[in-house]
Amino acid sequence: MKITVAGVQKEVADGLTVAQxxxxxxxxxxxxVTVTINDEFVENGxxxxxxxxxxxxxxFLYFMGGGQ
Structure with a gap:
């Protein structure tokens, strides 16, 4: 099957999980890391x-903290 990861189309195995x-x-x-699929957030657990x-x-999204 084909999915898009960070803007790049890839061929991956059927049944692939987010963890894999x-x-x-x-x-x-x-x-x-925070993950979205089709612009919907996936619960970490x-x-x-x-x-x-x-x-x-x-x-794959990373939220940075800090600043003043």
Missing amino acids: LIVDENVETPQY TFEQTVLKDGDNVE
Whole structure:
């Protein structure tokens, strides 16, 4: 199946979970990543159960704090 990850279309296996995609994409500091699928936020505790579908658009987001 085809999905788009950070703007790049990729061919991936059927049944791929968000958790496995994070591993496959070598996401840095995965414990701090926020994931959206088709502009909808995915709950952090559900990455193992969230299965991607053909045509999904996935983004990895990092929220930074700080400043004055």
